[in-house]
Structures are given as C-alpha cells and as structure tokens.
Amino acid sequence: MAKDKKSVGDKDGKKFSRRDFLVVGGTALAGGALAGYPAKTTATEKENEYAPSTAYLVYDSKHCAGCYSCMLACSLVHEGETNLSLSRIQVHRAVLKKYPFDIEINVCRQCPVPLCVENCPTGACHISVENGNIRMIDSEKCIGCRTCIESCPYIPHRPIWNPVTEKAMKCDLCTDAPYYNKQGGVNGTQACVEACVANALKVVRELPDQTDISGYDRDLQPPRKAMPGFPFGPPKAKSKSETSPDTL
Amino acid sequence: MATPGFAGKILLVNLTNKEIRALDTEKYEQYGGGQGTGTALFWEYCVVPGDWDLQDAFHPKNMVALMTGAVSGTGVPRGARTSVSGLSPQCYPIQWFGHSNFGGMFSTFLKMAGWDGVAVIGRAESPVYINIVDDKVTLEDAKALWGLNSWECQEEIWKRSGIRYGQEWQEIDGRYTLQRPAIVTIGPAGENMTRVASLIHGGGSGAGQGGFGGVFGSKNLKAIAVVGTKGIKIADPKGLKDIEVWYEKNWPSGPGFGGFGPPSVQSACIGCGQFRKCHNRDRAHSQDSDDCAESTFFSLMPEYGIDREAITPINQKGTDIVQQLGINAMETCFMGPMSFDTDHNPDFPIQPKVPAYTALGWYMKKMYDMGVIGPGTKYDMAPLNMKDFATQEFMEIYGLALAKRYGIGDLLAEGTARFAEKLGRTDDFNTLCRLTMWGYQDHWSMPGVDWAYGNLMDSRDINSHDMSFGNPSGGFGGFGGGGKEWTCEDFVKVQAERTTYNDPFWFDFSWEGKQAYKTGVFSKHKAEFVAWRMHYWTYYKESVGFCDWGYAQLFSRSHPKGYGHTPEAEPRYLNAVTGRNHTFEDGLEIGRRAWNLKRAIFTLQGRHKQMENFAGYMYRPGASYCGFSPELPIYDGKKWEWQNCRELFLTREGVDQWKTHFYDIEGWDKDTGYPKRRTLEKLGMKHVADFLKSKNKLG
Numbered sequence: 046m047a048k049d050k051k052s053v054g055d056k057d058g059k060k061f062s063r064r065d066f067l068v069v070g071g072t073a074l075a076g077g078a079l080a081g082y083p084a085k086t087t088a089t090e091k092e093n094e095y096a097p098s099t100a101y102l103v104y105d106s107k108h109c110a111g112c113y114s115c116m117l118a119c120s121l122v123h124e125g126e127t128n129l130s131l132s133r134i135q136v137h138r139a140v141l142k143k144y145p146f147d148i149e150i151n152v153c154r155q156c157p158v159p160l161c162v163e164n165c166p167t168g169a170c171h172i173s174v175e176n177g178n179i180r181m182i183d184s185e186k187c188i189g190c191r192t193c194i195e196s197c198p199y200i201p202h203r204p205i206w207n208p209v210t211e212k213a214m215k216c217d218l219c220t221d222a223p224y225y226n227k228q229g230g231v232n233g234t235q236a237c238v239e240a241c242v243a244n245a246l247k248v249v250r251e252l253p254d255q256t257d258i259s260g261y262d263r264d265l266q267p268p269r270k271a272m273p274g275f276p277f278g279p280p281k282a283k284s285k286s287e288t289s290p291d292t293l
Numbered sequence: 294m295a296t297p298g299f300a301g302k303i304l305l306v307n308l309t310n311k312e313i314r315a316l317d318t319e320k321y322e323q324y325g326g327g328q329g330t331g332t333a334l335f336w337e338y339c340v341v342p343g344d345w346d347l348q349d350a351f352h353p354k355n356m357v358a359l360m361t362g363a364v365s366g367t368g369v370p371r372g373a374r375t376s377v378s379g380l381s382p383q384c385y386p387i388q389w390f391g392h393s394n395f396g397g398m399f400s401t402f403l404k405m406a407g408w409d410g411v412a413v414i415g416r417a418e419s420p421v422y423i424n425i426v427d428d429k430v431t432l433e434d435a436k437a438l439w440g441l442n443s444w445e446c447q448e449e450i451w452k453r454s455g456i457r458y459g460q461e462w463q464e465i466d467g468r469y470t471l472q473r474p475a476i477v478t479i480g481p482a483g484e485n486m487t488r489v490a491s492l493i494h495g496g497g498s499g500a501g502q503g504g505f506g507g508v509f510g511s512k513n514l515k516a517i518a519v520v521g522t523k524g525i526k527i528a529d530p531k532g533l534k535d536i537e538v539w540y541e542k543n544w545p546s547g548p549g550f551g552g553f554g555p556p557s558v559q560s561a562c563i564g565c566g567q568f569r570k571c572h573n574r575d576r577a578h579s580q581d582s583d584d585c586a587e588s589t590f591f592s593l594m595p596e597y598g599i600d601r602e603a604i605t606p607i608n609q610k611g612t613d614i615v616q617q618l619g620i621n622a623m624e625t626c627f628m629g630p631m632s633f634d635t636d637h638n639p640d641f642p643i644q645p646k647v648p649a650y651t652a653l654g655w656y657m658k659k660m661y662d663m664g665v666i667g668p669g670t671k672y673d674m675a676p677l678n679m680k681d682f683a684t685q686e687f688m689e690i691y692g693l694a695l696a697k698r699y700g701i702g703d704l705l706a707e708g709t710a711r712f713a714e715k716l717g718r719t720d721d722f723n724t725l726c727r728l729t730m731w732g733y734q735d736h737w738s739m740p741g742v743d744w745a746y747g748n749l750m751d752s753r754d755i756n757s758h759d760m761s762f763g764n765p766s767g768g769f770g771g772f773g774g775g776g777k778e779w780t781c782e783d784f785v786k787v788q789a790e791r792t793t794y795n796d797p798f799w800f801d802f803s804w805e806g807k808q809a810y811k812t813g814v815f816s817k818h819k820a821e822f823v824a825w826r827m828h829y830w831t832y833y834k835e836s837v838g839f840c841d842w843g844y845a846q847l848f849s850r851s852h853p854k855g856y857g858h859t860p861e862a863e864p865r866y867l868n869a870v871t872g873r874n875h876t877f878e879d880g881l882e883i884g885r886r887a888w889n890l891k892r893a894i895f896t897l898q899g900r901h902k903q904m905e906n907f908a909g910y911m912y913r914p915g916a917s918y919c920g921f922s923p924e925l926p927i928y929d930g931k932k933w934e935w936q937n938c939r940e941l942f943l944t945r946e947g948v949d950q951w952k953t954h955f956y957d958i959e960g961w962d963k964d965t966g967y968p969k970r971r972t973l974e975k976l977g978m979k980h981v982a983d984f985l986k987s988k989n990k991l992g
Contacts, residue, residue: 111574112561113401117368121530127367128524129405130470137459137471138398140495141444144558144575149459151471201462201471208468224530239537240368242566243559 091158098155099177100218100231100248105265107145109245111138115237122225122236131207133216134237153203153216154261155180157252161193161204161215176220177231187212218248296322297528298363298870300404304430306423308512309353309415313430318409323977325836326409328392329887331358331378334412335390336890340897341984347898350382351486351511353416359477359517360410362838366401366525367533369866370566371843375400376835381752382488383504385710385732389752390894392835393505396562397498399519400838402475406521417513422450425519427465435515442617443480443493450476450518468522478516479506480619482696486510487706489621489653497572497587501621502733502753528872536865544851544858571842588612590622591688607685614689618696624708624734625695627654650734651727653709654691658682659725665716675700708732723909729754730908740802740917740925740941742814746823749905750955752895757830759845779855782933784848785926787855791847792825793877802925804941812928815947820954825881832884833863886976892961892968893981896990902966905952907943916942962992
C-alpha cells in the first residue's frame with residue numbers, strides 16, 4: 046500500500062529553484078502550513094496520502110536530567126562538531142522554573158501529515174521509503190528556502206537552519222549521520238538515545254497518539270530502585286508532604 | 294587556527310577603562326586551559342606589571358578569571374566545570390592566589406559563544422554585568438540588579454531580553470538558538486564583599502571556595518551572561534562517539550551515589566553522562582537544587598533534634614537561602630554533614646560530638662555558649678536572637694546578617710579565621726577549630742593524609758574526593774562499597790598500577806614508628822604521590838574541566854580487574870577532541886607547569902617553607918576522627934593490612950621530613966620552598982625564573 050502513497054515530495058516531478066519558490070511559495074504556506082491542512086481535506090484523508098513513519102522518537106521530560114548530552118551527540122554525529130544550535134533535538138532548560146516545567150524537549154514528531162514534506166518545493170524534504178518512511182531532507186536537493194521550517198506546525202519549529210550550508214536539517218533518526226560509526230535509522234541506533242543516561246529517550250514503532258503532547262512525552266522509566274544514600278546508607282521513604290503535588 | 298576543542302579566543306575585560314579585548318587562546322594552551330590558563334593570565338596581567346603588592350583580593354588590579362577546558366561542551370562525560378581563579382579573599386592569613394570551579398551550563402555556553410574564558414580586571418564605577426552574545430560583548434548597567442538575590446538577578450536578565458526562551462528561535466547574526474543565556478552572578482553576600490561569598494549559576498551550581506563572589510562585588514560586577522550559537526570543533530568526532538562504547542564495555546554503569554534525602558529526579562551539568570545526584574529537579578524547596586554542601590547549611594544538627602538524613606523544612610529553606618544570598622554553605626554552616634560520637638580521647642577539646650566542620654555557624658554558637666560573644670561582652674549578637682537558635686527564623690536572619698553585614702554579621706562576613714582573630718582567639722586554630730592552615734574548613738582530609746598535604750601545598754581545601762583509599766569491600770573508599778572482598782595488597786597493587794608509576798608505597802598510610810618515614814605518611818613515596826596528585830589535579834580536573842566526582846578513578850569495582858578509568862579515559866577523550874597525541878604523562882607535565890607557575894605566584898605573595906605547617910589539631914590525637922573512610926592500607930614492613938586509622942595524627946618532625954622530600958621532588962629549594970631556575974626552565978618558564986630572580990625569590 047505504501048507505494049501508492051506519496052513517498053517523495055518532489056511535486057509532479059517539477060524541479061524548483063530557490064527563486065521559483067520565492068515567487069510561488071507563499072501560497073503553499075498560507076493554504077497549508079498555517080491551517081494545518083488544505084481546505085476541504087480531512088485529516089484522515091491527508092494521513093492516507095502519506096506513508097506513516099515506522100519509527101518515532103519519544104521522550105520523558107519528567108525524568109530528563111537536562112544535561113543536553115542528546116543535543117551534543119546529535120550535532121556531533123551529524124555535523125562533526127558539538128553545537129547546540131545544530132542539534133535536531135532541542136532541549137530547553139529553565140533552571141529556575143518549578144519542576145516539571147523546568148525542562149522542555151522538542152523532537153521531530155515524524156508527523157502523519159508532514160507539512161514540511163507537503164510544502165517543500167523541490168522534494169528535498171521527503172518521505173524516505175528505503176529508510177522506514179522517515180521524513181528526511183535531502184541536502185542535495187535543498188535550496189535553502191526554509192519552507193519546511195516555516196511549515197512545521199509546532200512551536201518551536203523542528204526542522205532547523207544550518208547557517209554554514211544554508212540548508213535546512215531535521216531529525217532523521219541518525220539515518221544519515223556521517224560521523225556515526227553505527228548503523229542509525231529505524232533499524233539501528235540513535236546517537237541521542239545512546240547518549241541519554243537518564244533513560245529519557247526512546248524510539249518506538251507505533252504511531253504515538255497525536256491528540257496532544259502526551260503521545261510523545263511519556264514515562265519511560267523502568268521500575269526504580271532506591272539509590273544508596275550518601276554517605277549514611279539507604280535513604281528514607283518520601284514523606285507525604287514531600288510527594289504532594291502542592292509542594293512541587 | 295585554534296586547536297580543536299578550544300574556541301580560540303579569551304575575553305579580557307577591564308572594567309576600569311571599559312576595554313574589551315580578545316586574546317588568542319593558543320598562547321596559553323601550554324598551561325592546559327581552565328585554571329592553568331587563569332594562572333598564566335594572572336601572571337601576565339597582574340604579576341608582571343609589578344604595580345601592586347598581590348595582597349588584597351579586593352584590589353581593582355586583582356583578576357577574576359572564569360576559564361573553560363578542552364572538554365567543556367564536547368559531550369565528554371563529567372567535563373563541564375568552569376574554573377575560577379584570582380587572589381582569594383577567603384584565604385588566611387594571606388589572600389593567596391586561589392581558585393574554585395562550578396558546573397552547570399556556563400562553560401559550554403561560553404565556548405559556544407566563541408570564548409574559552411573570560412578574565413576580568415579593574416573596577417566599574419557603578420554596577421554592571423557583562424553580556425556576551427557570540428562575538429558581541431557589552432557592559433550593561435546593573436544598578437537595578439544590585440540588591441537582587443542570585444535567582445532574582447538571573448530572572449531579571451532573562452526578562453530584559455523580551456525573548457520567549459525555549460519557544461522562540463533567536464536569530465544572532467544569521468544563526469539561531471532556543472537557549473536562554475547562562476548566567477553566573479552574585480547575591481548580596483558578594484555585593485557586600487563578604488569573604489565567604491559564592492558565585493552562583495542557575496539554581497544550585499556555585500563556586501564557593503575562595504570567596505570569589507566578593508571579588509565580583511569589589512569590581513561592581515553583578516553577573517556575566519552568555520549565550521552562543523557556534524560549534525566546538527572536534528578532531529575525531531567518530532572516535533569520540535566510539536569512546537562511549539569502550540567505556541560502557543569496561544565500566545558498565547553502576548548505581549552511582551545517592552545524595553542526601555529521599556530519591557529524586559536528578560539534574561546534571563551539560564554532558565554529565567553519569568549522575569551523582571549532585572542536583573535535583575523535583576525537590577520541594579528549590580529548583581535545580583544542590584543535594585550536597587548547600588543542603589547542609591542548617592540541617593545536620595542532631596543534637597538539636599534535626600534529622601541529618603531527612604530533607605526537613607529548615608534544611609530546604611536553608612538550601613535556598615545560601616544559593617539566593619550567594620553564601621558558601623560549607624564555610625558558614627552549623628555542623629557540616631557529619632558529626633562523630635567519640636570517647637577515644639578525653640583531651641580532645643570537642644566532646645562528645647566531633648563535627649566534621651567547625652564552620653562559621655558552629656564556631657559562632659560555640660563562642661556564644663562560652664560567653665565570648667553575646668550578653669556581657671563587647672560583641673552584641675544583634676540582629677540574631679540566640680533564644681531562637683535552631684529555628685528557621687534564626688537561620689534566615691543569620692544568612693541575611695552575614696550577607697548584608699548587619700550587626701554581628703559584619704564580623705561573621707570575614708569568615709571563621711578572621712572572626713576568631715578579631716575575637717583574639719587565634720589559639721583556637723590549634724584546639725577548637727578544625728580549620729586547615731589557610732583558613733578553610735577541614736573537609737575529609739584526614740586520615741587520608743595526601744588530601745591534607747594537598748591542602749598544605751595549595752591555598753585551599755583541594756576538595757578532592759576522587760582519591761579515597763579506604764577499604765572498598767566495606768565502605769566508601771575507592772568509590773566503592775560492598776561487592777567483592779579486596780585484599781589490601783591487591784587493592785594497593787591496582788591503585789599503584791593505574792597511576793602508571795607502579796609504586797605501592799604511594800598508598801601506605803603507616804603513620805607510627807620508622808615505617809612512617811620509610812614507606813608511610815612521612816616518606817618520599819608519599820611525597821611522590823602527592824606531587825603526582827597535584828599535577829593530575831591541576832591539569833585534568835582544574836584545567837581540562839573534568840569533574841571531581843568522576844576523576845581520577847584509579848580503582849573501580851565495576852571492572853573485573855578493579856581498574857578505574859584512570860589513566861586511560863583522560864587521554865582518550867582529550868586526544869579525540871583535540872587531535873593531539875598526548876599520553877597520560879604529557880598531561881601530568883602540563884599540570885606540573887601550571888602548578889609551578891602558581892607556586893611562583895605564592896612565592897611572590899610571601900609563601901615560605903616556614904609557613905607551610907598544619908594547624909595544631911593535625912598534630913594531636915583526634916585529627917582523624919572525622920574521616921569518613923578510616924580503614925586504610927598499612928604496610929608493616931612485611932605485609933599489607935587494612936587498618937582503622939581513625940587514631941592517625943601527624944608529627945611536626947614527620948611533616949618537616951615530608952616537606953623536604955616534596956620540595957626535592959618538585960625542584961623547589963629545600964630551605965625556602967621557592968622554585969629553582971632549573972625547574973622553571975625545564976618547564977619552559979625561563980621568564981618566570983627571571984622574574985623571581987629580580988625579586989630575590991628564586992630558589
């Protein structure tokens with residue numbers, strides 16, 4: 046069935062230059078990205094047009110340690126340098142906010158209806174059939190028009206801008222990570238997941254619930270063992286007052 | 294072209310004339326980054342001009358340098374420390390060149406803005422903060438921030454930008470970031486130039502030792518804020534990532550350590566990679582709260598019915614207060630994290646509870662109880678009401694009085710040593726107070742004498758938890774506890790092998806009789822080990838940026854042979870980042886260079902062999918009562934055995950012998966402790982030798 050669905054975003058086979066897009070691109074944005082779906086098209090109909098990704102990166106913001114190791118690992122394996130601005134997963138830590146509002150994690154959702162793919166004028170942003178239907182950007186085809194960035198319906202946008210190459214980038218689950226010695230992608234490992242020692246990142250196969258953020262932001266923790274207290278022995282159990290949501 | 298791992302530039306800000314300069318990092322790389330670079334900058338900009346006497350940390354010509362290391366921001370686990378250095382107002386009796394460090398995000402953000410460090414000299418006319426946004430550096434008016442506590446100050450700086458951090462991509466010269474600036478700031482304790490003032494970053498990262506918060510205050514510098522959008526070049530990105538696999542294979546993740554109190558959701562410094570529960574996200578009392586020193590500020594007072602293991606409301610509030618006011622908790626607390634029941638030595642002056650720290654709060658209470666201060670004396674306790682002692686209200690007023698120099702707080706703000714001096718009670722340094730020789734609280738230095746020797750040769754509590762040589766089968770020692778039984782001999786062999794020098798007597802803690810001089814605590818072997826340890830500490834931890842809770846590690850229970858990750862992990866990580874081909878020993882040599890440069894500064898400040906003596910308590914029974922890892926390796930001339938060394942104490946003759954060995958190993962004059970020309974020239978520091986010669990301070 047997948048082959049009947051859109052597998053590449055190279056619309057009608059037409060090749061667009063950056064200049065072409067600057068002329069016509071605004072229409073696509075106004076009609077598509079801002080509304081979510083083009084008029085007279087239901088969500089289900091739109092979803093049926095795109096092969097669903099076979100893997101999704103989910104996270105556990107309540108147990109993330111805010112160490113940014115995932116971001117450093119992402120930029121390292123993709124760009125060969127550590128660079129928070131070039132990480133395709135974005136963690137933001139507001140250290141003085143109360144838990145759990147102190148950490149926000151933003152990952153590409155591999156959307157069922159990928160507006161980044163839908164609106165890409167050159168097909169650079171595409172669904173990669175050979176890589177498990179991940180939504181990927183082909184940097185060879187990318188003309189740097191930023192349509193995918195601007196089409197992303199989530200705040201902050203998940204595709205990011207590389208100011209050196211002047212092209213857009215997005216999470217590919219490490220399918221194309223030139224500085225990664227392991228096999229990435231849907232059947233491989235991901236640098237961010239590997240780097241996370243808080244067990245706060247995981248790749249799952251089933252499509253997360255799209256209703257709200259909870260489909261992606263989940264409790265990923267194994268049953269926890271009490272840590273040995275330092276240096277006095279096992280810690281005591283939490284008192285009621287310490288666990289009450291009122292006190293957090 | 295900067296070496297990979299380094300940003301390539303160091304920011305030098307003169308607050309007096311508002312000059313902002315970029316220095317090439319490359320010139321200072323031979324000192325290793327971090328503290329080594331800070332020391333070299335201090336030498337160049339504060340010593341060589343020769344226009345002040347290097348005695349007053351609050352002098353505008355003092356420098357406070359915040360420096361990063363090669364691994365900061367590279368994702369190398371436990372490598373996020375920011376080094377702080379300059380003359381230290383807390384040091385006693387001389388305000389030695391000192392240093393501290395803190396974790397969190399600052400070092401990474403600084404490098405991602407394109408800077409390996411920021412060094413500040415001079416004094417602004419009115420309060421300012423330094424705002425760094427990539428290459429753009431400005432001095433911003435901080436008059437409205439003066440008086441805010443450390444959390445309020447950070448919130449206000451973030452608010453000023455008008456940016457919705459985390460939601461809105463900020464464009465900076467065509468590059469983008471979601472991040473809010475990392476800010477290091479001072480609270481009222483720093484503004485009022487107390488000698489126990491910390492630098493605070495985020496909720497609970499702080500540079501406590503040294504009193505550098507007061508140095509910021511003396512410069513009218515409220516904060517440094519930085520955000521960057523650049524990357525850090527990595528010489529071998531694939532290799533760096535592959536080290537993860539190598540590491541996990543050899544040292545599979547263990548349970549780590551807990552912190553105080555109940556389990557919690559941990560937070561960590563950037564790239565930590567292995568958590569020690571230093572910080573927590575979900576404590577009821579504060580955000581990103583520290584679970585170690587800060588939480589001890591007022592909680593651990595069992596004789597007052599406050600449970601030292603619990604997170605009590607007073608403890609929670611105390612943790613907040615020290616961070617908000619920017620006070621060094623460890624120096625100002627009331628008991629410290631441990632006290633010990635003892636009846637070993639009835640002559641020991643503090644009975645029956647021996648506190649690990651005779652910190653400022655504890656000492657003040659002791660003086661009050663003894664009638665030295667308070668009613669009937671010339672020292673009024675206002676605004677403290679001692680009848681309310683052990684209440685939250687008392688603790689809050691104590692913190693405020695100290696930070697703002699209200700009433701008795703003005704005396705307390707000078708720190709324990711100067712407070713005692715003001716009371717005319719310097720004899721307490723030999724009896725009541727467990728202060729190290731330079732005015733700091735004793736930490737865990739005894740019976741692990743190498744820690745104590747490190748304190749003596751440096752200018753602070755070296756705060757070096759990594760080398761605890763207690764029995765790993767039963768206690769905390771060797772980053773262990775439980776598991777396989779290790780014979781003493783096998784344990785020592787592993788440690789010795791991992792130093793690469795393979796001398797088991799480095800780990801002999803024999804302290805009585807001839808053996809103490811032959812292979813034990815007064816021997817040449819111990820002096821060699823302390824030299825190794827200080828070179829390691831100066832480079833790998835204080836300059837490269839490795840965290841004390843991860844490095845060094847000579848022994849590990851998680852490795853089948855008991856091997857710790859030292860000496861393999863350090864050069865592996867560093868070489869992958871920098872592209873160098875340094876050996877472990879190359880790093881030690883860089884550490885030796887920076888260590889000797891610091892020694893030259895000490896020498897110019899007045900350091901002499903005759904000054905390098907422990908406080909009196911170290912020479913009498915009871916010196917080691919507070920050690921948390923008392924079961925140590927002892928070689929009796931024939932065999933190795935674990936022995937409880939809680940009775941260990943030193944002798945003046947023995948320490949004098951040890952110093953002679955140590956100076957000889959370091960290439961310092963045996964009578965003065967001054968560095969010799971040959972030593973400095975071998976380290977490529979002829980200019981330092983020439984300068985010392987010109988001041989008649991060359992050994």
